[in-house]
Amino acid sequence: MNFDFTEAEQAFAEEVRLFLRANPPETFPIDGMDAGYGSGAHSRAFLRALGAQGWLSMCWPKTHGGREQPMFMKLVLMEELALAGAPFGPLAGCWQTADAIIEFGTERLRREVLPAIARGEATFWQGYSEPDAGSDLLALKTEARRDGDHYVIRGHKIWSSHAGIATYGLVFARTSREARRSRGFSMFVVANGTPGMDIRPIRSLTGEVYHHEVFLDDVRVPADLVLGPAGEGFQALLNGLDADRFWGRFYKAPALGRVLRQLVDYANMTPVRGAPLARDPLVRRRLAAIAADITALRLIFYRTGCLIRDGAPLTYETAMAKVYADETGQKLARLGMDLLGVWGPLREGSRWAKLGGQISHLYLTTLGHTIAGGTAEILRTSVAVRGLGLPSEPKPAAEPRAR
Amino acid sequence: MDFRPSPAQQILISTARAFLRQHCPPELVQRLALDERGFDETLWRRMAELGWPGLLIPLELGGSAGSLLDVILLVEEMGRAGLPGPFVTSAVVATSLLLAAGSPAQQKRLLPTLAAGERVATLALVEESGSFDLDAVTLECAVPGRLTGRKLLVKDAHVADDLVVAVRVGGHASLILVPADRPGIARLPLDAISGEKLFEVTFDGVEVRPDDLLGAVGDGHELLAGALQAGAMARAAEMVGGAQHVLELAVEHAKTRVQGGRPIGGYQAIQHACADLVRDVEASRALLYAAAWKMAEGLPAESDAAQAKAYAGEACLAVARRGHQIFGAISYCEEHPLHLIHKRIQAASVEFGDGQFHLETVARAIGLVSEAPLPPSEATISPRDFPG
Numbered sequence: 001m002n003f004d005f006t007e008a009e010q011a012f013a014e015e016v017r018l019f020l021r022a023n024p025p026e027t028f029p030i031d032g033m034d035a036g037y038g039s040g041a042h043s044r045a046f047l048r049a050l051g052a053q054g055w056l057s058m059c060w061p062k063t064h065g066g067r068e069q070p071m072f073m074k075l076v077l078m079e080e081l082a083l084a085g086a087p088f089g090p091l092a093g094c095w096q097t098a099d100a101i102i103e104f105g106t107e108r109l110r111r112e113v114l115p116a117i118a119r120g121e122a123t124f125w126q127g128y129s130e131p132d133a134g135s136d137l138l139a140l141k142t143e144a145r146r147d148g149d150h151y152v153i154r155g156h157k158i159w160s161s162h163a164g165i166a167t168y169g170l171v172f173a174r175t176s177r178e179a180r181r182s183r184g185f186s187m188f189v190v191a192n193g194t195p196g197m198d199i200r201p202i203r204s205l206t207g208e209v210y211h212h213e214v215f216l217d218d219v220r221v222p223a224d225l226v227l228g229p230a231g232e233g234f235q236a237l238l239n240g241l242d243a244d245r246f247w248g249r250f251y252k253a254p255a256l257g258r259v260l261r262q263l264v265d266y267a268n269m270t271p272v273r274g275a276p277l278a279r280d281p282l283v284r285r286r287l288a289a290i291a292a293d294i295t296a297l298r299l300i301f302y303r304t305g306c307l308i309r310d311g312a313p314l315t316y317e318t319a320m321a322k323v324y325a326d327e328t329g330q331k332l333a334r335l336g337m338d339l340l341g342v343w344g345p346l347r348e349g350s351r352w353a354k355l356g357g358q359i360s361h362l363y364l365t366t367l368g369h370t371i372a373g374g375t376a377e378i379l380r381t382s383v384a385v386r387g388l389g390l391p392s393e394p395k396p397a398a399e400p401r402a403r
Numbered sequence: 404m405d406f407r408p409s410p411a412q413q414i415l416i417s418t419a420r421a422f423l424r425q426h427c428p429p430e431l432v433q434r435l436a437l438d439e440r441g442f443d444e445t446l447w448r449r450m451a452e453l454g455w456p457g458l459l460i461p462l463e464l465g466g467s468a469g470s471l472l473d474v475i476l477l478v479e480e481m482g483r484a485g486l487p488g489p490f491v492t493s494a495v496v497a498t499s500l501l502l503a504a505g506s507p508a509q510q511k512r513l514l515p516t517l518a519a520g521e522r523v524a525t526l527a528l529v530e531e532s533g534s535f536d537l538d539a540v541t542l543e544c545a546v547p548g549r550l551t552g553r554k555l556l557v558k559d560a561h562v563a564d565d566l567v568v569a570v571r572v573g574g575h576a577s578l579i580l581v582p583a584d585r586p587g588i589a590r591l592p593l594d595a596i597s598g599e600k601l602f603e604v605t606f607d608g609v610e611v612r613p614d615d616l617l618g619a620v621g622d623g624h625e626l627l628a629g630a631l632q633a634g635a636m637a638r639a640a641e642m643v644g645g646a647q648h649v650l651e652l653a654v655e656h657a658k659t660r661v662q663g664g665r666p667i668g669g670y671q672a673i674q675h676a677c678a679d680l681v682r683d684v685e686a687s688r689a690l691l692y693a694a695a696w697k698m699a700e701g702l703p704a705e706s707d708a709a710q711a712k713a714y715a716g717e718a719c720l721a722v723a724r725r726g727h728q729i730f731g732a733i734s735y736c737e738e739h740p741l742h743l744i745h746k747r748i749q750a751a752s753v754e755f756g757d758g759q760f761h762l763e764t765v766a767r768a769i770g771l772v773s774e775a776p777l778p779p780s781e782a783t784i785s786p787r788d789f790p791g
């Protein structure tokens with residue numbers, strides 16, 4: 001057992017801290033809402049700055065322009081960025097897309113998209129969900145029809161986060177009607193602005209635009225922009241979602257630790273009838289208990305990270321870790337609202353808002369985390385079935401499909 | 404970073420698991436829980452042959468020179484098997500105290516016999532306040548002199564040959580080490596649901612000699628802190644092992660108990676409960692290992708250990724309660740193993756500092772100011788709940 005970082009990891013963490021001191025995160029322009037996951041707001045400028053450091057491609061093979069750094073360096077980077085509250089929103093999505101392209105991307109994707117990711121100039125929205133296909137993703141109706149060396153996509157996606165400011169969509173569509181429900185799907189890398197693509201903003205409960213609805217009306221996509229073996233897209237997607245749960249939540253623990261520090265300061269400095277709030281035993285106990293939660297969460301993610309690094313098979317680990325992350329975030333946000341009391345509801349930028357109004361923002365955004373990327377219910381089922389070997393619930397009899 | 408036990412630790416774990424499966428089966432655990440004495444000499448001797456009671460003791464004193472992390476891994480297996488007895492109190496807590504504070508003569512006299520399992524020692528700390536905080540100790544003792552008073556919740560006093568007693572010498576927190584059969588000492592059993600053997604130990608004009616001091620007068624705080632931390636970690640390990648056992652039993656039951664034409668594990672309500680058990684056990688274990696590793700490496704780990712103990716107390720107890728729900732009525736029976744594991748987890752959660760106690764350590768560690776308590780009228784809960 002060893003819970004320490006290697007010398008190289010510590011040196012890299014220091015390098016990142018120096019970079020952040022030289023480039024204060026709050027000085028970068030923001031393009032899109034901070035969704036509360038811990039990766040901050042969407043900032044193209046910040047992503048480009050990371051690209052200029054060579055950090056976006058540092059773990060890629062040399063043949064793809066990388067430096068073959070160990071995977072743990074990504075964890076070190078994300079942890080430092082989250083601790084600093086940096087706006088690196090799209091980072092995890094970029095890395096995952098890059099990994100998929102490196103693993104099974106076409107020549108064209110490698111040539112056109114990878115270098116753009118390395119420079120921090122490409123970001124991706126996920127076009128999976130549809131109005132009638134949420135948890136039951138396989139109920140999706142978007143279809144891609146082969147037409148010569150192109151596919152023609154027709155359908156309607158929804159809840160696509162930051163689709164309006166990204167450069168590409170990862171559109172998941174049915175490519176053939178096979179007997180087996182989980183076959184015949186493919187993933188397409190579709191450039192924003194492709195004719196026939198209509199991206200419409202949906203205003204979120206925070207008052208900002210985060211989600212989008214995307215109408216695909218005979219969008220023509222070259223066949224070499226399919227990501228992964230055509231028809232086998234669902235397995236690729238599942239693997240991607242598994243990774244998403246890890247990479248898209250890894251930074252939650254350090255980010256929550258950062259919020260906790262602010263709540264501790266607030267409790268220390270806020271007088272309640274003459275004594276600091278911090279002296280209230282219940283406040284002390286709740287803050288201390290969530291500190292232990294955050295420590296445990298961080299360890300659970302590092303443990304999963306070790307399994308991924310060592311190539312060990314994963315069954316339930318990322319699902320369990322994601323649910324724990326999301327529920328801990330909700331717990332901290334609620335505690336924050338409790339501590340702030342009457343000031344809690346004030347929004348960022350409001351007169352008299354405490355802690356920059358970020359707690360009310362966190363409270364609202366974390367509500368979505370147990371829904372996005374697999375609901376807490378679906379994932380608990382997955383832990384039980386895939387992890388513990390409990391029997392699946394019987395599926396309702398399939399409806400005959402209209403032809 | 405590496406979460407896996409070393410090869411040597413893996414051998415320790417698998418040896419312990421196989422040994423306990425053979426020599427500490429559920430029937431024995433049941434029998435000992437109902438037995439007044441609750442101590443199996445043969446089993447204890449066999450454990451000694453494996454070197455377990457001497458795990459923390461250096462080679463030259465007859466031990467096997469393991470680390471606290473080794474102890475934690477071993478105790479986790481003990482918790483999984485539900486092994487009762489004085490291992491934690493004697494081989495972890497009292498042994499740690501002797502290692503930290505014993506004079507060469509005391510160490511030479513006691514540590515080899517503790518390592519060999521020939522003697523058992525326990526700690527007499529808690530008084531009427533119920534607190535594991537040395538500040539709460541009031542028992543006065545002159546050295547040399549006579550000791551009169553009592554200690555409560557002394558674990559396994561009936562099988563102990565030696566008592567480490569926390570006292571005040573001229574007001575200064577100190578420790579003394581006396582044989583349990585010294586005239587004037589009486590051990591009165593308490594009756595606990597856990598089946599753990601707890602005692603009120605009374606001292607009636609007990610002679611205390613100069614060489615009974617363990618460490619110097621006034622060193623009690625410093626000496627006890629390390630041993631209590633080790634004890635808290637061992638109790639956390641026991642909870643994690645117990646909770647792991649509950650998880651295994653519950654999942655097995657969920658797969659085999661059929662209602663409504665299918666295994667109950669095919670219902671989401673049960674599936675989700677089982678998924679939460681996994682999280683509770685794994686998060687508790689992660690905190691435990693990380694804290695034990697830090698302690699074994701000699702790194703500051705006060706807050707880590709406190710987090711591990713407080714967290715395991717909450718989470719592992721939740722596992723036990725959820726286990727009952729998954730099992731249904733069968734787990735209400737005396738002959739079912741679940742309630743015993745549950746009671747043991749509960750007992751472990753309060754020994755060497757309960758959740759409130761350890762969360763206060765964490766509260767200070769995360770920087771919450773604590774100069775003075777709120778005036779009583781404004782406190783939301785009694786300040787008595789928060790020693791320290």
Ligand SMILES: Cc1cc2nc3c(=O)[nH]c(=O)nc-3n(C[C@H](O)[C@H](O)[C@H](O)COP(=O)(O)OP(=O)(O)OC[C@H]3O[C@@H](n4cnc5c(N)ncnc54)[C@H](O)[C@@H]3O)c2cc1C
Binds near residue numbers: 125129371375
């Ligand atoms: C913040 C946020 C960001 C998102 N970003 C994206 C994105 O970028 N791209 C994208 O494609 N999608 C995105 N989504 C959509 C997300 O993937 C879906 O919301 C999610 O899959 C759930 O689908 P649904 O909302 O339709 O809920 P439903 O599937 O209708 O579920 C509603 C409720 O029913 C429960 N339920 C459903 N089926 C079952 C079952 N079999 N067993 C037990 N309970 C069940 C669910 O757990 C939930 O509680 C995002 C969502 C949120 C909230």
